[in-house]
Structure formats: structure tokens, C-alpha cells
Amino acid sequence: MRRSERIVRLTRTLMNHPGEPLSLTEMADQLEAAKSSLSEDLAIIRDVMEEDGEGTLRTQMGASGGVLFEVDVAWTKAREFLERAILRLSQGDRILPGGYLYMSDVLAEPDVLRMAGKMFAKIFAPMAPDLVLTVETKGIPLTVMTAQYLHRPFVVARRDHRVTEGSSVSVNYVSGSDRRIQTMSLSKRSIKQGARVLIIDDFMKAGGTVKAMTGLMSEFDAVVVGTGVFMETAEPEEKLVSNYISLLTLTEVDESRHRVVIQPGSYLLGNPERLVPTVDEKPRDQTEFK
Amino acid sequence: MRRSERIVRLTRTLMNHPGEPLSLTEMADQLEAAKSSLSEDLAIIRDVMEEDGEGTLRTQMGASGGVLFEVDVAWTKAREFLERAILRLSQGDRILPGGYLYMSDVLAEPDVLRMAGKMFAKIFAPMAPDLVLTVETKGIPLTVMTAQYLHRPFVVARRDHRVTEGSSVSVNYVSGSDRRIQTMSLSKRSIKQGARVLIIDDFMKAGGTVKAMTGLMSEFDAVVVGTGVFMETAEPEEKLVSNYISLLTLTEVDESRHRVVIQPGSYLLGNPERLVPTVDEKPRDQTEFK
Known part of the structure; x- marks a missing residue:
């Protein structure tokens, strides 16, 4: 040959x-x-x-x-990618009731998902997660792609009790955005004790959903080693979770003036490695591949 | 260089x-x-x-x-992949109430999703789909990977009316498995008139869900050019849809004897190109790349 x-x-x-x-x-x-x-x-x-x-x-x-x-994703390429995403998402007709943004079309494009998945994989690989966790529905594609590049399985929590897969663990939580009590469930057989978990989601306001996923993981005696969201909102400034990385920050949504302002998230701010949460345990496998 | x-x-x-x-x-x-x-x-x-x-x-x-x-996926590799999947899925403790099979762990593995996505992309690429459609939740990862390899966007129908993305189109349908009336919704802005649509899902019994997706597409004046499911059940033999491709067929589920029998699906039977449905329209772009 x-x-x-x-x-x-x-x-x-x-x-x-x-x-x-x-x-x-x-x-x-x-x-x-x-x-x-x-x-x-x-x-x-x-x-x-x-x-x-x-x-x-x-x-x-x-x-x-x-x-x-x-x-790896070169910082210049990550910046270019986020700038293009900001241009596309900063359109007044994307404003949805409740201060949300219509992102489904962008988060269904192969190039966007591939880049976002690579960026999350790059930044969280040093934390050596065993699996990636999200909650249905819109965070699933980002989770699938991140898990691909990390070569890890993923787990999808349900937003209800409809878990048909044997016995399950549920947590109730108040979503930061609409103050409704919600339920999140996961089959007991889906996560092993002590697993290192990376949380991925598409959108984060106050962080109630991510906090609930973290709470769910403690029920499994699993350790959350990182959290990545595609977009966070600037308001409320005080989140229910700390130590997360966002690709984009939604700074302003003005329905009456059809105005949307988006900025790069914490991913691009300074040295993002600093933003990865530190956990007590030493990451596994780190010694294996130098 | x-x-x-x-x-x-x-x-x-x-x-x-x-x-x-x-x-x-x-x-x-x-x-x-x-x-x-x-x-x-x-x-x-x-x-x-x-x-x-x-x-x-x-x-x-x-x-x-x-x-x-x-x-492309060589037929020998496709066969090996399906044989490994059959071995893993033919475990008695995977039987769920209602004759379903616990597949979430297998359908969350990066290698399984990559291979299944490639196999669907290979077989449906000649039909030149414009987008891939599924309904939440378990078919999403397969859809994401198929769409990646076809370089097409995808669309996820909701199983309820919770579409927050402007006006939506809904269809009611009876799921073949439990005879309950269900609803499937999709934002009006998500699919263009005349779009060529590939349907992907994880599991098909009678085919009620796939039939509902086809009905939803006719509301959008879109054309379904192919349907691929990861697993179909042998029973009922008469499905509500024709012209679909399955990777695996669930032949027998015996709860009392903890017995599961799975065989390769129509994908491997004979020349699978024959199984791709023919539509009236000539596939677009076919002349561009020879």
C-alpha cells in the first residue's frame, strides 16, 4: 500500500x-x-x-x-462560527412569547450542530466525562453531537413520569422562567453510581432546569463535571447554577421594537479552561493518553 | 505543502x-x-x-x-453491525410492558448512532431528500446522525400542542400500539411547500406514527420520499404504511419466558435499493453530481 x-x-x-x-x-x-x-x-x-x-x-x-x-476548534474558527450564528439569530421575527428565541431551524443545521458539538467536546474533554446528560427535547441534538466527539454515550431525562423503562428516579423543580412546578425523570438503569456527567442544554435562563439535572444526578450518586449551554440569557444575572459555559448570551429581547441583541457567551471570554468547574475527584484516564 | x-x-x-x-x-x-x-x-x-x-x-x-x-457502508460491515446489535438487544431483561424493548442504552452509543446514520444516509441519498423528519423523542438521535451524513437539516414534530414557535399545524392519530388518540404538531415555518422529506424513527409497530407524519407532510404539501426505522415488529404483519426500510425486525417477545428474537430488517434483504419508494417527481440535484 x-x-x-x-x-x-x-x-x-x-x-x-x-x-x-x-x-x-x-x-x-x-x-x-x-x-x-x-x-x-x-x-x-x-x-x-x-x-x-x-x-x-x-x-x-x-x-x-x-x-x-x-x-480541537481553533479560537478564530470558534469566533467566526459564533459571529455567524449571532447574525442569523439576531432577527426581530425570531422573538417568541416569554422572551424566548426561535432557534429550532439553526439548531437543526448539520454545520451548526457539528461545530457546537466539537466546541463542547474540546472544552470538556479534560474533565473526562463518562456520559452526557440532557433533558428532552431541544437539547438532544447538541447532546448527540457532543457525545459523538467525546465518544461517550448520552442519557435523556424525560420531562414527565412517562418513563417506561423499569423503575425510575424523579425530581420536582420550579423552572426559573415560568415558575411552574415540573417533573424530570430518569430510568434507574441509565446511570451508574459515581459516573462523571457532562450536562448539555440548548437554552438557560435562571438555570432551574440545569439545577434540577444536577439534583437528579446526586440521586444517582453521580458527579456533574461540567455544564454547557448553547445560549444563556443575561437576565437574571444571578443564576441558580454556577460553573457553566455558554456559547452565546442573549442580552436583550425587545418585542415591541423587534430588537434582539446576542453576544458571545463565556466560551470565548478569556481562557475558557478556567471556567470548567473543578471537582474533587481527579479525572480518570488522564494518565492513559498524554 | x-x-x-x-x-x-x-x-x-x-x-x-x-x-x-x-x-x-x-x-x-x-x-x-x-x-x-x-x-x-x-x-x-x-x-x-x-x-x-x-x-x-x-x-x-x-x-x-x-x-x-x-x-457508503459496505454490506459486510452493515451485516456485522446488525448482528452485533441483535446479540445485544436479544436479552430477556430488555422486555418492557406492552411488548416494547429497552433500547435507549444502545441507541445512545456513539458507534451505533454513527453506523445507523450512515446506513440510512447511504440508502436514502439517491432520493435527494431536502430534510429529515421525526417525532419526539427517541427517534431524534438517529435523525440527527442521518441528517449529518446527508448534510440536510431536520425537523422534530411535537407529540402535543406545546409548539411555541408561532402558528402550527396539528394532526390527530391513533397509535397502532395502544389505540389512544394522540396529537402531533409542527410549526408552520418549519417546512417549505414541495419539500422532499425523509422520515426516520426508532421503532414501528403498526405504523400509526409514521402514517401520521406522512399525513402531516401532506398538510405542508411536502413529499415523503422515504421512511427508515431502526426496528420494526413482525406483528402486525399488515402495516398502516408501505415502502419503509427497517434495520431490524423484532420477531418475538415472550415476557413469561424472557425470550426475545430479532432478525435483520428489510435493509439487508435482497437489493435494498428496490425498497426505496418511487415518487413521481424526479429527484433534484441528481444531474449535478455524477
Whole structure:
């Protein structure tokens, strides 16, 4: 096999399996290549990915050696993406009753979901989550894509008691936006004790829904290691949760003047790594892939 | 730039944008390469992708020339994937009340969703859908991934009247499984007249839900060009819809004996292209990329 063909196959395999440790031995067998050639190829791929800010390869040499492709999003590309999103979402006819914004069309576009998923995966990968959690319905696509790039499963809490999957755990909560008492349920078999959980949602006002998800996780003895939302509102300034990352901030919605003002969220402010919450436990797997 | 580096970048760009026409001129500019070199590189990538049954490149030469990466799934890989899924899902403790099967964990795994999404994209790409439609909640992840590989947006119908996004269209229907009257709603602004729609869902018994989605689409003057479900049940044999493709068929659920029997669905039976429904209209864009 020519080197160029091997590089196509290696790049494809890595991009098909972001966040997943792949065996170097298996790769070498499949490509009928010596491990030394493989290492050279992987070095080329890593250099290109890092130069372009598209990702990096974490390799572990030795008999049980592996390689893991971790997605990255260059800050300039993240900024460009958010600026385009702001332009599209800042349209007066997107205002919905209650100060909400019509975002369903934007959050259903393959490019938007891919970028948002990569951005969340990049920022939360160091926290080594075991799974991604959301509550139905609109946060699911963002959760699916984030989980893809982290190579983790996800769990969707129901907004009612309709859990048909055996016994379940429920929490009642007051949504910050309309003060109604709501219920959130999750099948008991869906989360293991001690799991490290990343919460993803599309929209956050006061943070009541995210707080309820955090409460639900404590019922499972699981640890929330991070929270990411696509859009938060500037008001109320005091949220029910701290330690979350937003891609966008909705600063102003003026129904009468059809005016919407959106700014980049905390993701782009300063060094976002600082905003990732610290938990007591040391992230697992961190020593495995350097 | 060395050829090997260019091939990493080209492979990455194509895999990041399945189903999306990409400009050859822009690619050549970004890679600072002559179009002739680019064509050679793309030929290498196409040969490898086709040899491995992982996809193909459709190119159009000329001034406004473009290239489009269309995902493929080799039949052997599809079969292996379905056999693994059958093994995992054929566990007696997965039986839920009403003859349903607990699949949430499997349908939340990144590898399962990626493969299922690719399989649906491969089989329905020739029908040139404009968008993918599902109804909340469990079909959403499959829909997100299928839409990714087709590079199309998706739309999620609500199971109630809670549509907050302006005026909406609703249909009432009787779900084949429990004979309850249910409602399905969709915002009026979400689908354009004449749109070609691919329906995706996780589970189908009699087909009442899919039939309701088809009815909803006729309210929008949209055309359903295909329907794909992850799992159908063998009973009832007579469905309310024809012309659909299933990845798996649930043949037997015996609660008392904790017995589950699953077989490959129509996807693997014979030549699945035959099973794609024919519609009157000629698929759009088919002439663009040969």
C-alpha cells in the first residue's frame, strides 16, 4: 500500500472515531504496515491537525499502545462560527412569547450542530466525562453531537413520569422562567453510581432546569463535571447554577421594537479552561493518553 | 505543502462535510495547490474510499467544479453491525410492558448512532431528500446522525400542542400500539411547500406514527420520499404504511419466558435499493453530481 493510501485510511479511521482509543497493533495489521511506518504517518497527521487547530493525537507507545484523536476548534474558527450564528439569530421575527428565541431551524443545521458539538467536546474533554446528560427535547441534538466527539454515550431525562423503562428516579423543580412546578425523570438503569456527567442544554435562563439535572444526578450518586449551554440569557444575572459555559448570551429581547441583541457567551471570554468547574475527584484516564 | 499533508487535509475536509458540495477552486486556494494536483489527490481518496466501501466522491469539473463525499457502508460491515446489535438487544431483561424493548442504552452509543446514520444516509441519498423528519423523542438521535451524513437539516414534530414557535399545524392519530388518540404538531415555518422529506424513527409497530407524519407532510404539501426505522415488529404483519426500510425486525417477545428474537430488517434483504419508494417527481440535484 502506498503511503498516500495509508494516510487516507488512517485519517478516515481517526476522524470516524474521535475520543476513542484505537489499538496501534490492530491498525498496523489492517494496513499491513510496520509500526514504525505507522508512527511516521501518525506524526504527519498530528502535525497537520495541530497546525490547523483541528485536533491532536494522543499516543501511547508500547505493546498495548494506542492512539486517540481529540477534536480541537481553533479560537478564530470558534469566533467566526459564533459571529455567524449571532447574525442569523439576531432577527426581530425570531422573538417568541416569554422572551424566548426561535432557534429550532439553526439548531437543526448539520454545520451548526457539528461545530457546537466539537466546541463542547474540546472544552470538556479534560474533565473526562463518562456520559452526557440532557433533558428532552431541544437539547438532544447538541447532546448527540457532543457525545459523538467525546465518544461517550448520552442519557435523556424525560420531562414527565412517562418513563417506561423499569423503575425510575424523579425530581420536582420550579423552572426559573415560568415558575411552574415540573417533573424530570430518569430510568434507574441509565446511570451508574459515581459516573462523571457532562450536562448539555440548548437554552438557560435562571438555570432551574440545569439545577434540577444536577439534583437528579446526586440521586444517582453521580458527579456533574461540567455544564454547557448553547445560549444563556443575561437576565437574571444571578443564576441558580454556577460553573457553566455558554456559547452565546442573549442580552436583550425587545418585542415591541423587534430588537434582539446576542453576544458571545463565556466560551470565548478569556481562557475558557478556567471556567470548567473543578471537582474533587481527579479525572480518570488522564494518565492513559498524554 | 507535501502531498501527504494535502491528503490529510483533503480527507479531513471531505469527512467533515459528507453530502455537501465543496468548491474545487476554494479547496485549491486553501491548499495552495494546482487543480491538477488536487484532482490527483482526490482520485487517490476516491479509490481508497470505494475500495473500502466507505464512500465515494462525486466530482464535477469545470470553472464552478465541485466535489461531494457520499458515505457508503459496505454490506459486510452493515451485516456485522446488525448482528452485533441483535446479540445485544436479544436479552430477556430488555422486555418492557406492552411488548416494547429497552433500547435507549444502545441507541445512545456513539458507534451505533454513527453506523445507523450512515446506513440510512447511504440508502436514502439517491432520493435527494431536502430534510429529515421525526417525532419526539427517541427517534431524534438517529435523525440527527442521518441528517449529518446527508448534510440536510431536520425537523422534530411535537407529540402535543406545546409548539411555541408561532402558528402550527396539528394532526390527530391513533397509535397502532395502544389505540389512544394522540396529537402531533409542527410549526408552520418549519417546512417549505414541495419539500422532499425523509422520515426516520426508532421503532414501528403498526405504523400509526409514521402514517401520521406522512399525513402531516401532506398538510405542508411536502413529499415523503422515504421512511427508515431502526426496528420494526413482525406483528402486525399488515402495516398502516408501505415502502419503509427497517434495520431490524423484532420477531418475538415472550415476557413469561424472557425470550426475545430479532432478525435483520428489510435493509439487508435482497437489493435494498428496490425498497426505496418511487415518487413521481424526479429527484433534484441528481444531474449535478455524477
